[in-house]
């Protein structure tokens with residue numbers, strides 16, 4: 001029981017277990033005998049251990065993985081950490097093998113002795129060990145800010161909603177989030193609502209029992225169950241039919257599913273990350289999306305800016321995709337004219353378009369040098385992609401090299417060069433004046 005000073009009615013005070021649940025990050029408390037007193041749900045997920053596994057666990061077993069006495073001054077982090085809140089990299093044995101965590105330990109003094117609070121985070125130093133697929137390429141400010149947000153929310157159990165135009169990297173960010181979470185060793189299951197018809201989506205998500213419908217000749221486990229202990233990435237959640245939206249909401253609220261044709265409720269422990277390129281708030285206003293589900297999903301929205309708003313990432317991404325292409329590494333680093341040309345473009349198809357451009361360029365260049373003529377932009381017409389962007393209205397910034405490259409690539413055609421840069425012709429004129437470029 002936790003009571004505050006002079007509390008008139010201690011019986012009404014919250015328990016320690018209830019208090020630790022208020023902390024969104026993975027958090028555990030040890031008592032003065034170095035025995036674990038309480039852990040919140042985020043910590044259980046982070047360590048893949050149950051509350052029963054953890055309660056009463058000694059510091060030696062917690063830090064070393066095997067029961068034993070406290071290692072004392074020489075080795076127990078609770079003793080050595082003091083009150084400095086410096087993160088401490090440790091290898092903690094979880095339910096599925098050891099994992100590297102960064103632990104911040106703080107010491108408190110109570111009536112009956114000391115106690116210790118431990119905040120657990122995935123160790124950023126361990127990031128290189130994560131698979132290539134989980135790495136986010138990009139060093140622009142918006143990208144660094146995005147990574148910080150994702151790393152912050154990853155260890156919690158919050159539902160995350162990824163917003164951004166098509167091809168901007170939503171699935172990639174979901175992958176990164178999964179690998180930064182305590183569920184990294186669990187599965188990452190992806191479901192794309194835009195590719196599933198209304199009839200099959202329920203069976204896909206929740207599974208079905210034998211005989212549930214014609215053709216159901218055996219029991220099938222759904223994607224929620226397949227994601228047990230891991231993450232379920234629901235892509236294009238805006239395409240979910242209304243009837244399914246209420247069912248999804250129920251699962252998010254109760255953490256239980258019922259297979260189609262089944263009667264039992266099955267507990268599921270899957271962290272949900274959803275994504276959409278659509279403006280869900282507008283869909284709510286038009287009655288196409290349930291308001292309650294919208295609020296539930298957007299507990300932690302993360303906006304991924306379009307590539308044209310983070311042109312500083314273009315070269316790093318281009319070289320990354322070139323490295324992945326057959327024989328592409330031959331062309332690294334990119335020549336200045338190719339780099340200028342790439343940076344000048346506005347990428348309506350975002351990172352996916354850049355990836356396709358680089359894969360194609362590597363093929364066209366073969367074993368010779370990679371030249372500007374090998375760069376073929378896919379959406380030269382510059383058609384607008386429908387955007388659900390809270391940052392709509394932010395302006396493209398063109399460099400002198402970019403403007404010159406766009407003019408060179410379009411044979412000096414101003415209207416085409418403006419389209420190519422993703423700006424209006426009037427804006428292009430302002431740039432021509434600013435950089436004193438004559439066409």
Ligand SMILES: Nc1ncnc2c1ncn2[C@@H]1O[C@H](COP(=O)(O)OP(=O)(O)OP(=O)(O)O)[C@@H](O)[C@H]1O
Nearest residue numbers: 135136137138165166167168169170171172351352
């Ligand atoms: N920051 C990044 N670093 C490395 N690769 C990236 C990055 N962002 C996107 N990609 C790659 O670009 C391609 C498109 O990204 P992704 O599929 O994640 O986009 P998306 O926003 O989910 O698209 P859609 O809305 O069409 O589902 C993928 O091959 C992905 O791996």
